[in-house]
Amino acid sequence: MRELFEGAIKFKEEDYLNHKELYENLKKKQDPHTLFISCVDSRVVPNLITNTLPGDLFVVRNIGNIIPPYKDSANDLRSGYLATTAAIEYALNILNIKNIIVCGHSNCGACSAIYDTQDKLKNAPYVKNWLTLLNPVKKRVETLKPDSKSKRIWLTEQINIEYQLENLMTYPFVEEKFDSGQIQIFGWYYIIETGEILNYNMIKREFKPIKTN
Numbered sequence: 001m002r003e004l005f006e007g008a009i010k011f012k013e014e015d016y017l018n019h020k021e022l023y024e025n026l027k028k029k030q031d032p033h034t035l036f037i038s039c040v041d042s043r044v045v046p047n048l049i050t051n052t053l054p055g056d057l058f059v060v061r062n063i064g065n066i067i068p069p070y071k072d073s074a075n076d077l078r079s080g081y082l083a084t085t086a087a088i089e090y091a092l093n094i095l096n097i098k099n100i101i102v103c104g105h106s107n108c109g110a111c112s113a114i115y116d117t118q119d120k121l122k123n124a125p126y127v128k129n130w131l132t133l134l135n136p137v138k139k140r141v142e143t144l145k146p147d148s149k150s151k152r153i154w155l156t157e158q159i160n161i162e163y164q165l166e167n168l169m170t171y172p173f174v175e176e177k178f179d180s181g182q183i184q185i186f187g188w189y190y191i192i193e194t195g196e197i198l199n200y201n202m203i204k205r206e207f208k209p210i211k212t213n
């Protein structure tokens, strides 16, 4: 814990001073250009992997970078899905962000937990319930009959991103802004051990390494 206290002091003395003007301007308001939806995994660090600064990304994180279907949240305003749904609504309808990135990652615990046969989550009923949102992903993967455990996980992590993009389009304001060209939407797959990010091509339905041209 001492490291975190020392880190806070170091931040103020170094990183903050390097961007003092930026922080002072950010006092007035935030105007992020991108809604970044990622897993809570400690190895996925949105600002680091996108080389961005405070104020750039509006970040929503949950276990498994899941986007609950809009109808599920709208039908039950007390549902446990509202933190994510409300953040998406705020980003689009209040902050008017221009891009959405749904970022999954390799070695995702959520994606492997849905195949758990040993009931490792018996002491985590909320997690178990949350992960039922991945049941359609599991079904989709099973139809592809992956021939190894590693292939199954890799497929699950990538199909999860594809599926969450579909869920995102069930939000009426997302669909409207996307169709009218007001926002761009991307699916990313971050590979922890190589630092590489694959970008999802919605037309070809495949992931390819990110290029800027």
Ligand SMILES: [Zn+2]
Pocket: 039, 040, 041, 063, 064, 065, 105, 107, 108, 109, 110, 111
């Ligand atoms: Zn994860």
